[in-house]
Amino acid sequence: MKRELTLEEIKKISLDILIDVASFCEQNEITYYLACGTLLGAIRHKGYIPWDDDIDIMMPRPDYNKFLNLYKSTKYELLMPSEGRYYYAKVYDTNTIKVEPMIDYKKYDYLGIDIDIFPLDGIVNDKNEIERIHNKSKKLETLLRLSNQPIFYRKNPIKCINRIIPRMIGSKNLVKMIEKNAQTYSYEDSDYVIRVRNTPNGFTGALKKEVYNSPIKKEFEGHDFYVPRDYDKWLNTFYGDYMKLPPIEKQKAHHNSKCYYR
Numbered sequence: 001m002k003r004e005l006t007l008e009e010i011k012k013i014s015l016d017i018l019i020d021v022a023s024f025c026e027q028n029e030i031t032y033y034l035a036c037g038t039l040l041g042a043i044r045h046k047g048y049i050p051w052d053d054d055i056d057i058m059m060p061r062p063d064y065n066k067f068l069n070l071y072k073s074t075k076y077e078l079l080m081p082s083e084g085r086y087y088y089a090k091v092y093d094t095n096t097i098k099v100e101p102m103i104d105y106k107k108y109d110y111l112g113i114d115i116d117i118f119p120l121d122g123i124v125n126d127k128n129e130i131e132r133i134h135n136k137s138k139k140l141e142t143l144l145r146l147s148n149q150p151i152f153y154r155k156n157p158i159k160c161i162n163r164i165i166p167r168m169i170g171s172k173n174l175v176k177m178i179e180k181n182a183q184t185y186s187y188e189d190s191d192y193v194i195r196v197r198n199t200p201n202g203f204t205g206a207l208k209k210e211v212y213n214s215p216i217k218k219e220f221e222g223h224d225f226y227v228p229r230d231y232d233k234w235l236n237t238f239y240g241d242y243m244k245l246p247p248i249e250k251q252k253a254h255h256n257s258k259c260y261y262r
Contacts, residue, residue: 002260011221014115033059038057040235043231056118057116057118061122075094091115104149108148118195121196122189134196144174182196193209207233211229
């Protein structure tokens with residue numbers, strides 16, 4: 001591997017991927033929205049959160065499926081969930097290498113710098129049902145993560161044994177189970193939508209469809225991208241007082257991967 005990329009280089013490459021994906025979506029009438037820290041960064045900083053370097057977007061399930069079927073690029077590659085590494089899609093740069101500590105590179109090839117693409121699914125407005133679906137997703141995601149870690153990632157024998165059963169189930173089968181759970185309810189027939197995933201702060205993401213309908217554009221690093229129309233509702237639900245900066249000790253990236261030129 002060649003030299004390690006700087007934070008600013010990683011941000012530039014990630015932004016270029018986003019520009020490509022957004023352009024493709026708009027040309028093919030595929031709905032997308034900036035998500036998570038990327039959405040927060042667009043509203044609070046008009047770009048990246050200064051100490052962050054990743055990009056997340058989300059799509060309604062029908063648009064997500066359309067994107068997976070149609071996306072082509074001369075510069076980037078699409079990683080499908082069906083490949084078993086992640087339960088969501090990624091678009092990545094093939095001229096770089098991203099090394100993540102908890103991926104078994106005897107099992108998988110290296111990816112490059114990427115952006116994450118998550119589906120939005122339908123849900124009923126029932127707290128118990130939402131929690132049931134999220135709890136099931138949490139368990140399945142944990143198994144998927146364990147199935148893709150090196151057996152001896154940590155030398156604790158019990159932790160090594162814990163990776164055997166998920167590997168026996170198979171990462172591709174686990175992704176299928178996660179997808180089936182997430183699509184318990186039809187997106188088209190639901191008044192509420194959700195991004196089913198294991199979130200550390202317990203946010204379920206169940207919001208009325210009207211929060212997302214008729215998306216608008218907001219600036220991110222000098223370019224305009226779509227965000228949910230009621231982005232204030234989304235960000236308040238997820239982050240609370242989102243315009244307030246976190247304490248200095250929390251102003252740091254949560255990723256520990258390293259990126260290199262090939």
